[in-house]
Amino acid sequence: MAFCLFIIGPFLIVGWISFSRTSATIKDEVGKTMLQLVKQNHATVENSLSSVRDKTVSFLDNHFFSNPKQFAFWTHIETINALSEADTILDRWSSDGTEYAIYMGNQGNQPFLINALYKKQGLIYLDSGTAYPEWALQTQEEKGAGSLRLVKLSSGQTTVTFARSILNPEKYDELIGFLAVSKVEVLLTKNLVSVQLPDNAGVYLFDDRDEMLLKAGFADMELSELPEDLRNKSNGYYYSESNYLYAFSYDFNFNTRLIYKIPLDSIMGKQTSFQQLIMVMLAIYLVLVLLFVLYLLRNIIKPLARLVTFTRVYELGRPFDFGDPSSRSRSDEFGVLYTAFIRMTGRLNESIEENYGMKIKQKEQELNTLHSQITPHLLYNTLDSIYWYALDSGNHDVGGMVKDLSKLLRIGLSKGKSMIPISEELEHVRAYIRLQMKRYPGNFEVFWDVDEDLEVYKMPKVTIQPLVENAIFHGIQSMDGEGHLWVRLKRVEDEIHILVEDNGFIPVNLDKLLMIVSGEIDDKGYGIRNVHQRIQLHYGDSYGLSYRLREGGGLIATIVIPIHPN
Template sequence: MMNKASFRRLNSFRNRVILIFFMIIIVPFLLFAYYTHIKSIEGISNANTGISLSYLLQTKKNFELYLTKLNDQINELIGNKQIQEYLEKPPQTSQEEESFTVNMLTSLYQTIPSIDAFRVHVYPIRPSLYPTYMSTIGESAELENEAWFQRSKASVSPTWNLFMPQKGKYAKPLITYIKRFSGLYDQIPRGIVSTDLSEDQLKRFFTPAEQMVGQKLLLLNEQGIVVFDSVDNKWTGERVPVESFYELMKSGSRATGSIDIQGTAYLPTYLRMDNEPWTIVSLTPLAELTGTIREINRLFIIFLVVYLIGCMFVVVYLTIYFTQPIAQLVRHMRKVDKEDLQHLHLSSSRKDEVGWLYREFDSLIHKIEGLVEAASLSERKKKELEFQVLSHQINPHFLYNTLESIRWKAEIHGRSEISEMVSALGNLLRLSLNQGKEITTLGREIEQVKAYVWIEQARMGKNVRILYAFDDETLELPFLRLLLQPLIENAIQHSIRDNFEKRKILLSGRREEDDIIIEIADNGEGIPEETLRKLHEDTDGNVMYAQSHKGVGLRNVNDRLRLYFGDNYKLTIESGKDIGTKITIKHPILKEA
């Protein structure tokens, strides 16, 4: 498993630069070179296949014309009346056989020179009846027992046979065209003509004018046996020594791909003959075609080595002049993270980005030191204020006790209105302070509003027409304190104060998904445009409160909502002279009070 140190080294700037450099430049370069190499080989293969196929088509045409002409010449031999007469009846005596031999050979010597072949033999259909003739032409009378003779004797169609070298007969392989013939005027078999084609004759058709080194031309029979190999008949009489070659031949008349035969890569092209059960195959050594590409590959490798060495120098340069200074800067930053600001003043005379980083970091250290001093001073002042608050913590209790004493004396003297008013004021004060907590409940906020409305009614001697409409489930939900009272106060002071008999306020609340929606609506004169405009201005708080008191309650509630819950929870106000004012508060449902 990779440890943390190895992981940090992997994530270092230098290693990332090396990785990015390798991925952006080296890898695409290698991929492009590989793609170019593959496409070059493919292009050469396609070109060679096209050229070879054109040559094979011409070779096939020429060879088939030769075989057609050879067959015509053999037919002329078969149609010779003298030969037909000599073979009509087998000789009965030795004198007749000697006469047959002399006459037959004389006729053949006159006819055979016109046949374009290495050697032509005419065999009686039963050679055993012509021992003298067979001996004269150098063949055994037992020839008729050989498999090729029996096969040809039983076949109406001409056949081909490959004779491998035999001591005392022929030193090189021979391809023999064997044809049985019958009488001119009957269907009785008379004899068999065997026509031998030597290597020299086949090379006339299967040797390219500009043959590459190692290139082979093969002639395969229907069993896949090589009957002719243009290179010293090396594979003649055998199958091509790799089975993948035959698999490739099944793909069609034009091979696509290379094969490896005895350690040499060849590009094969083949063509099947129309009139004979043979296939002409061209095997071109891939090395001969890609010699130039190999030279290019060697130059590419040399260039790549030089390129990588140059990259190493670039990496060393980046390490010395960039990564090491940055690593040093990171170490100083870690000291800052540990709140160790001593002896961290850095300087650099470099004019590049690294020098800028050093100078900016040094400036940042100075600013941090100043902020630390300011924060320390602020903390001391905060402690002093907390001490002052603790020292005056008795003031709310003293005020509660004083109000309670006033209420008790008012009841003793029969002043119930004064007692109720003092009780409401005490309740309002208690709910407003909320024991110093910012979060109360919606129910307590409504109680505070009711206490404030009661005090206002007692103070002004007028009844405030205000309706409350809340879902019971919302009353226990947490709610930010002192949101509703300033808005109700604003509505009383600026909307219904001029006409308590006709003006009224509707305070309602409901839950919508994860929010509490509070609506405060009145049928007063509406809020002036100037007040609404100032509500949305980003004015400094001190300046705002130094201005007219008008709109301060709205601004205070709006700012507190935005401060606590974000801009999505600011006030929404609809106001107009004829429609009154409707203020909507959107308050999130908090988890706990």
């Protein structure tokens, strides 16, 4: 159960999340890529339409606006030769696959050539009884600007047409006719098919009236397939519930919308199959792991659990039934463990009497230790009684001194322990300093600079007090209020540096002091030599006590010890 809950369960959850996140990331990246592709493709379509538009501007400028003779020619064609010449000019402008045509209205009810009234291309006249095509009326609303429309020809076929009104250069509110460039799809189709899309995908070009101008590909599409909120966006991509990717771009120059419709399976089918293959392989792997775990449970965990049960119920000195002896006959590690455990229990049973004798001796030693502690305990109780008596008598100074003396004794003895927390060592020093300040009132001041984070570590007891005692008695006790004593505790990398500093004015023979610490002079300075030796006994020769002269007078004693764990 634990294996399924903490290993198989998280493994499946992580795999499912990874699968989902990977699919979402891939779909997002594919969508962004298709969006960039449709925008680039739309830019080429826009360039083609811009080329058509610029060409119509050049045509109108050359034949109607910049040359009065040409304007007169186009507005007064009265002979068959002139009509043929006009058709030749329009045919020459139609060299790129498009077809140029001019629709001229009846100006002043002048008679038209019969040949021009029923033409389907080139120069086409519209008499007063003939209605303008629907696209012409829509183009007239553009006020001379071009419009892209889907136009139905007389043959029943539809064509993409770029049309613009021809206005009188002398009266811009007077409409002369229309210039229509049909078969623009010849140019646009080249742009659409230049992009290689997956199978069953399609490319669609819509105008501002949501009419499909052009399509490339096999799939059909209606603009209503896009959500309403996306139709108002200039570009984006969208995944439908029917597993299609729609990437779309809108052009404000010609009010066209280009849309890619791509089946999701055609771009992510291999990736999905690969992920499914990975999940199947992971499932097989988990089954194999589960079978291996079952093997461990039967051949390792179960025998180990039996051995743990034996360990828990076994009691010293009592016979114990170890059950099936076949467990001990196993040749693997568990057979060795069973045999070793049985031998161990036998040796333990045999050593009970020896342990019993040792416990008796231990009790005797405890009684001796207790007896040796009676005197200190009696002393503590006596000092405590004196302390309360002094307080009851109103002598608080004496009470404080008794209390500090009691602390000195308690911490100094420390129930026989040699290592105590630094906080207790500092408390011992503070009690000693308070006693000396009572003894020499007003002679010196004490300054503390202690890193409180170091107080939890341990150090040898009664190590700082001898240094403070030397600083007081040999340095500042007779300075009449000018004596200063500093006790500092700081951390330097993995070491603790303890500094006792005074500003005593009595000259110090530093060389002699160092010889006392090192043991070269053994008839003096027992206290500081004892401190140095105890530190080295605990931590090694690289630690201990050292002295140096203080700038401005006085002496600095430094103890260096490693940080000792609690």
